Amino acid sequence: MPEINWYPGHMAKTRRILSEQLKGVDAVIELCDARAPQATRNPDLNYLCRGKTRILILNKADLADDAVTARWLTHYRGMGLSPIRFNSNGSRTHDILASIEEACSPAVERMRVRGVNKTARLMVIGIPNVGKSTFINRIFGRSVAQAGDRPGVTRTNQWVKVGPYLELLDTPGMLWPKLSDQGDARLLAYLGSIRDEILDSEGLAVDLVKLLFSLAPDAVCARFHITPDDINPPEPEYDGEYHESPTVLDRICLGRGWLLSGGRADIARASALVLDEFRAGLIGKVSLQRPGDQAVNAAPVPVLQAELDERPEMRRQPGKARPSRPRRPMPPQGGKRPRR
Ligand SMILES: Nc1nc2c(ncn2[C@@H]2O[C@H](COP(=O)(O)OP(=O)(O)OP(=O)(O)O)[C@@H](O)[C@H]2O)c(=O)[nH]1
Numbered sequence: 555m556p557e558i559n560w561y562p563g564h565m566a567k568t569r570r571i572l573s574e575q576l577k578g579v580d581a582v583i584e585l586c587d588a589r590a591p592q593a594t595r596n597p598d599l600n601y602l603c604r605g606k607t608r609i610l611i612l613n614k615a616d617l618a619d620d621a622v623t624a625r626w627l628t629h630y631r632g633m634g635l636s637p638i639r640f641n642s643n644g645s646r647t648h649d650i651l652a653s654i655e656e657a658c659s660p661a662v663e664r665m666r667v668r669g670v671n672k673t674a675r676l677m678v679i680g681i682p683n684v685g686k687s688t689f690i691n692r693i694f695g696r697s698v699a700q701a702g703d704r705p706g707v708t709r710t711n712q713w714v715k716v717g718p719y720l721e722l723l724d725t726p727g728m729l730w731p732k733l734s735d736q737g738d739a740r741l742l743a744y745l746g747s748i749r750d751e752i753l754d755s756e757g758l759a760v761d762l763v764k765l766l767f768s769l770a771p772d773a774v775c776a777r778f779h780i781t782p783d784d785i786n787p788p789e790p791e792y793d794g795e796y797h798e799s800p801t802v803l804d805r806i807c808l809g810r811g812w813l814l815s816g817g818r819a820d821i822a823r824a825s826a827l828v829l830d831e832f833r834a835g836l837i838g839k840v841s842l843q844r845p846g847d848q849a850v851n852a853a854p855v856p857v858l859q860a861e862l863d864e865r866p867e868m869r870r871q872p873g874k875a876r877p878s879r880p881r882r883p884m885p886p887q888g889g890k891r892p893r894r
């Protein structure tokens with residue numbers, strides 16, 4: 555299966571522009587996703603931001619397991635960073651503003667002795683969809699930067715004047731050219747930081763349900779109306795012909811009555827459900843990564859690239875769902891179906 559790598563032209567351009575603009579800012583605010591902080595930090599930024607004071611925000615902390623987030627905070631403090639857990643949709647901004655003041659105080663002081671009230675200027679950076687624009691809106695107090703629940707919403711840099719002496723620069727999300735750790739790449743895909751259109755959402759959804767089941771079995775079974783036995787269907791049985799068990803996505807469709815004509819399960823709908831509901835936090839507060847974890851799943855991320863190359867009609871038109879793959883008819887509930 556091809557590896558996942560999403561580094562479109564605008565990200566390379568963003569990198570060039572950022573490295574130029576970094577020279578003119580007093581500090582950097584780096585956002586990552588509290589559910590997988592390590593996977594959602596761009597290693598490229600260590601080089602790009604060298605010499606700059608950096609404030610690390612574990613954003614979307616309202617969606618992560620609080621105990622795991624506490625361990626991440628300890629982990630990053632041990633590395634000499636000053637991490638802050640944050641919910642851009644609800645947290646108070648006091649701690650952030652205090653950190654900004656502290657990070658910029660040397661530059662502000664230098665100017666003060668010259669009789670100038672300096673405006674602190676900070677760049678907000680991070681991978682796509684971690685909440686950079688929402689964060690800025692939170693600090694600003696109302697919506698000023700466009701935000702949305704998909705990667706690649708912000709396409710150009712935008713300065714936001716938060717107050718007389720504070721400006722924040724919103725930037726487009728940036729990945730790195732080669733996602734060499736495919737385990738981390740898979741987490742990025744689950745979290746919605748990679749364009750869904752280049753992914754095999756069916757394969758991704760099956761893997762995500764299994765991962766979530768290993769972390770929060772009761773919540774997953776309750777949310778998707780499935781049982782633990784549905785997660786890992788038994789191997790096909792052979793008694794002269796093969797009998798294949800329904801997959802977990804088949805089971806989700808059965809539980810909701812999502813059948814297409816001919817009794818086929820609406821797998822595309824079930825895949826979208828799994829990804830959307832996890833991303834929106836409907837499974838509960840779940841962290842996908844803990845300090846010291848090896849990659850959760852180092853297998854290549856299922857990508858549709860080869861299929862896309864061969865079948866341009868599989869490319870999703872804006873606003874239209876991807877055509878679902880042809881499926882075999884569903885067996886009666888609990889039953890088996892012959893393999894062709
Ligand atoms: N629950 C929760 N959702 C958040 C939080 N921050 C952002 N979001 C949601 O995450 C999605 C992405 O937010 P954006 O602010 O557009 O993310 P971004 O990093 O600017 O994305 P790009 O511009 O595409 O790089 C939106 O649906 C936000 O409402 C948070 O702290 N908690």
Ligand SMILES: [Mg+2]
Nearest residue numbers: 686687707708
């Ligand atoms: Mg944005």
